[in-house]
Amino acid sequence: MRVVVTRVKSASVSVDGEVVGELPRPGLLVLAGVGHDDTPADAAALARKIWGLRILDGELSASDVAAPLLVVSQFTLYASTRKGRRPSWSRAAPGPVSEPLVEELCGQFEALGAEVHRGRFGAHMEVVSVNDGPITIVIDTHDWD
Template sequence: MRAVVQRVSRACVRVDGQEQATIGKGLLVLLGISVRDGADEARLLARRVAGLRIFDDAAGRMNLDAAAVGGSVLCVSQFTLYGDVRRGKRPSFEAAAPAEQALPLYEAFIRAILALGLPCERGVFGAAMQVELVNDGPVTIVIDTDDLARPRRA
């Protein structure tokens, strides 16, 4: 799984001009699911996202997680995070999970976020969405569960 996590002061999702979900301070998570992903990756990624200490403490240091600042999560499915542009000019999405595999894992990620105590809104899976956000900082972090499995350099 791959997530682009943005610290936001507000974010919302619209479908056909109608607002579907909105949050104030918190995290906008663009979530990509690969054909290799399963429930373990959903839980692992949810723990990492919820535990990100990217909100400022009283000293102005990024030292607090979303729960500590009363933040929420807005999760938006984004298969294009697995676009492969190594050959040609048109991305290949072969690594992205098909909808019938991705939807249950998207929902598992959201359930895991909720179980960790964070309010979580969602986009409309598979819909053409307009995502509006105010990136606070800006702070943007990319997390890939494949990278989390690799050892850190000494």
């Protein structure tokens, strides 16, 4: 799995003008992409890593201060731009594979005690965020080998 984690003062996601997920206070925006080889174990490890990252003020983690999370599926994180001008999405897992893994990531966060808000999988979403810092980190579970 590949994620972009951003420390935010606020964030929301809307579909067709309706807010479907919104952070009630400062927290983390997690854009989550799923590749073909990703597993529920990857989602669990990623949730533990993100929940414990000391990237909030005072070198605290989201788990230290119960910061909320907004998780938004983002297949474009697996874009290949090597050839030409049109990105290829072939490295991203298809919806029937990736949707359960994004939901597994959210479930793993919740099992750790996180307050999780979600985007709507497969929808055209408008994501609005006010970055704090800015602090933005890219994590790829395939780089952990």
